[in-house]
Amino acid sequence: MRRFVASIVVGLAAIALTARGDAQSGAPSGVPNLKDSLKFVAIGDNGTGDKPQYDLAEKMNAWRRQFPFELVIMLGDNIYGRQRPQDFIDKFENPYKPLLDAGVKFYAALGNHDSQENRFYKPWNMNGERYYTFSRKNVKFFVLDSDYMDPKQLQWLDHELKTSRDDWKIAYFHHPLYSSGGRHGSEVDLRVTLEPLFVKYGVNAVYSGHDHVYERLKPQKGIYYFVSGSGGQLRPGDLRKSPLTEVGYDAEQTFMLNEIAGDELFFQVISRTGRTVDAGVLPRQPKPKPTDAQR
């Protein structure tokens, strides 16, 4: 019953937004800001150092006053172009200074425009690793390096997922398994490689960037997928809405507010001008039955 109600809420949100052909303010509110929930923001493809990135960072900071998120997950392409020390200041430290000063932790995944040695950059909390995990409350995050998904990383992921007993498993990385972005679209190779593990071990939600748009996909094999690749970059009009698309937005830069409370994942997507362009709540999927290998 709970799942049914939640599905209706998400469905109504989607209808409200897509019926006008564009996202509008006045959409259903997404994040309820509950006590003791896990609150986090997702941004992707943000590190341009240009005004839209700064504008969006300001919006993130403004939202934090009413929605005190404690961490930001970065979906890759955290710094574009040159990666000199000054670029870290212009493209990361300055725009997010109020958040960093407030103690918000950033956890980065590497994108194809990031230098690999940036994994040693302390404010990104990667501890020198290309791929890693971290936990908060009842949620475990699996941060992958989709630039180089070699057998070793897959083996590691298999082990990490198999041994995780967390209620929520969230994976994030740069390249989307599903996307209706015109520039890149779905990364089929990566999907063939990763999706079986996600399904087998019950990953609940997957966040990616790479396509410079926002898209919430229809659940695929029971997993929720988001593309949030317009945290600084933007390709206006690049979203080719497809049968995969639940809701999409490509007119402005966006970031995602997320809140996990018990068995529910709330989300709200905010644009550069402060509009809510998508919002809803998704129920936690039932855990897959353990196979003999997992027991």
Add this chain to the structure above:
Amino acid sequence: MTVFRSKFVAISAIQLICAAVAAAQTPVNPEAEAMALFSKRVAAYVALQKKVESTMPSQKSTGDPERIKAHVAELAERMRSARADAKAGDCFAGASDQFRRIIKEDARERSVRDAFAAMQEVPTRTAPRVNASYPETAALATVPPLILQRLQRLPDGVEYRFMGRDLILRDTKANLIVDVLPGAVPTVSR
């Protein structure tokens, strides 16, 4: 009983001789040998990388990007000096045809759209050169995971990347181009 034991010993001896003869006659698989040699060369490179890096303060997480970059630059410089005579083919030579074939087979199994997508962000402006740094502003284009599953596995410290139509071995710690296999990617037309 004694007769039976003698027969058993005789048969075992014949079996051993036959096995030895068969082993001596088994043709060496030249492709496997070439790949083994490739792996040995890569292992030697990584051993050198470790040795050189051990003479430097280790790379640690820091909030100062200058220190991170300085470490990479220093390691690159030392590796260049240690391999001043390095040239294209130092690792790939002998196994080049196999690498090309694996990549060609992979390309053949892809749709044209998929093949183009795989190479979409591969840097093309700079021709790769052994001992040069991988260009700072060029994207580290994804190597499709299904190709990685087919290529010879590499130890930590080096990886495969594409630059233009070339396959390179890249030092992940020093951001150096270790070796280049020219023309590894077949041409695909729309």
